[in-house]
Amino acid sequence: MALDLNLLVPLDALLKERSVTKAAQRLGLSQPTVSAALARLRRHFGDQLLTRVGNTYELTPLAARLVEQTAQALGSVDRVFLSRPVFEPTHSRREFTLSASDVHVATLGRVLADLLRERAPGVRLRFRTNTMETVAHAKDRLAALDAVVLPQGLLSDFPVMDLYEDRWVCVASAAALPTHGELSARPWVMPYHFPWAMGFSPAHRLQAQGIEPRVEIAVENFLSIPALLTGTDRVAVVSVRALSLFPAGHGLGVVELPLGPGPVVESLWWDAQHDRDPAHIWLRGVVAEAGALVAATPWPETV
Helix, strand or coil, X not given: CCCCHHHHHHHHHHHHHCCHHHHHHHHCCCHHHHHHHHHHHHHHHCCCCEEEECCEEEECHHHHHHXXXXXXXXXXXXXXXXXXXXXXXXCCCCEEEEEECHHHHHHHHHHHHHXXXXXXXXXXXXXXXXXXXXXXXXXXXXXXXXXXXXXXXXXXXXXXXXXXXXXXEEEEEHHHCCCHHHHHHCEEEEECCCCCCCCCXXXXXXXXXXXXXXXXXXXXXXXXXXXXHCCCCCEEEEEHHHHCCCCCCCCEEEECCCCCCCCEEEEEECCHHHCCCHHHHHHHHHHHHHHHHHHCCCCCCCC
16 A cells, blocks of 8 residues: 555544544544545554444554654654744744653753743643653654753764753662661662663662662652652662652652762753754753753752
């Protein structure tokens, strides 16, 4: 079957709505038109995509895999047709998509959003969550994003701009703070545990100090960590800026332990295709300002 890019939009609507009727309403089209598009999509993929279960429809395994890919493809198409020889932020209605951790969103993202409201009130920000796949498949992911915020050491061969510094600390329930000698025996919560990125991993830095962390829980966020530690014997590695965002009375204490030389340098990475685009040049300038403001924020007094 010949490729028909006109099917991309109804595919996206069908995958998100899981209903021909709702997809038609979303697109402002008639139900027979969307039903015909679904039939063509089923022939193209050789898959039902939507299957009836009782009174509702569910995605097939293939359709579930297509959800993110379709959204990324539409985002790439939008960026192509939104490109202009110059960028006028005060009049733009553009949406920029960045991938970042929950701590990046709460710190850099908040500052960036305030700057954009002031300088480009029509511009929207969309944040996607960093995962192991963001790093493992960086070439594909960055091609579908405007930029990603990650520490130095995780990516290479992409344009990059340093933003601000952070550093790792160990934390545990204040009622059960371990000694240095007990750390290897304790269960660990390790955020963004990339066993294959040994040069960056905080686990690697712990091993350099003679500590072999037994990772019991790996998470792809930081702000859930207090709930996983308080009242338990678990230990975790977090960034100082994450620690400053934990709710008051979180019941955690800091374990004084050197985690190797040098800070964590948080950076902005992007695909080289965006190097000369006026909108991206402007965006990177604003992100740099936001990073400088975050860098000027004092470390938490408790650390």
